[in-house]
Amino acid sequence: MGTGTQHPDMMGSHPEMTEMRDRLERTASSGPAVVLEGLILLTGLYAAISPWVVHFAGQPFITVNNLIVGITVGLIGLGLALAPERMFRLAWMLVPLGIWLFISPWVVTATHSARAGIVWNNCWVGAVTALLGLAAMGMTIGRSHKGQRR
Template sequence: MADVTAPTSPRIDTHPDIMALRAHSEETTATPAAQAVEALAILCGVYLAASPWIAGFSGSTTLAINNLICGVAFACLVGGFGPAYERTHSMSWAALVLAAWTIMAPWIVVGHVWVTRAGVSNVVVGVLGCLTALALAGLGARRARRGG
């Protein structure tokens, strides 16, 4: 009887290109600055999601729901950059749009917010979100320019 064995195919996760992408991604996200920016961005998203209850403006149900959805989306979006930074850094522009929306939302969603806890909270976390999204985009662009 002949021993018939199926040829084993190489695993995709050991492919040289995949391994090089992982090495570049780890190099980019391994710096303390990149880790700090990502952590701050995640904290911004978590705060935004919980801000109606932390800052005490849960009386505006529409804005509370808006902040909850935008905060979860922002935190998930920027949290996904770490494991696959080389492929996802360009999505930081989507995080920038969410952060910019956060700044404008009290006036667009509610329509009459002046200087209240909701307005101040959204503007502060929105500006921090914009800065962290721009920093994440800058880290990715710098990595790409270096020939990454």
Template sequence: MATDSTHSTSQTRSTSGIDTHPDLMALRGRYAEASAKPISGLIEGLCLLTGLYLAISPWVVGFTGFTGLRVSNLITGIALAVLAMGFGSVLERTVGLGWCAIAIGVWTIVAPWAITGPNAAITHTIVNNAIVGGVAIALGLATMGLGFMGGRRRAR
């Protein structure tokens, strides 16, 4: 008899979990509304393209002699592209990860000096990473702002 009551209690807990909480449902609805806006697709697409460009930029710009920086750009570019694909597919679960895109952007700006040291006088590597890093930071901030877009109309 005790087994039956324990079993029915565990079924009740699983159906009335956090997934059905009204605040969580409202938050997911807000993110779903924000992800349906055209600006959301634009931000996600630009973030994906920025990540892909960052990954291939050492070969496009010509980072000859900078193997460490080449590997860094490849890895961080792939990470940014994967993050952007997450923004595009499940924004309501990844919108809080916009800070990762910001961190990738900051690292991209700092990487020429952090990896090659103070001898990073090759301007094309610095300019490339500064521009791409700045774009990644801006897109990360924009992604974080997407969560506020869904509730803006109701607040007015």
């Protein structure tokens, strides 16, 4: 048991926190990051409208699944564009969302026999989503390691 009092504001004044915020801000405002944010937003929008594009909107479970996951991915992309210094830490969420999109045709469809169009669509969109999430995470990790080598 410690006898000292802990102050919640002490972490905010830590010198490494300022450096980390500056690094994230530099990363988030770079050209590749802006392109990545746009691609994440577009991927989310496509995932949300894909049931109508690929014509499987008649299957309610997978349609609702793609709509919810697509809107979530799109909101993460929008958040990255509007407040990148805060949202870059949430980029890791894109990886499990992409994996879920990839496997959802087999998990969500009631008959467990999803049509080829649904499977191909979700496999591609899921893979792209997961790769974009890995790229966003890699940008912050890469910046951190480059800064330490100097």
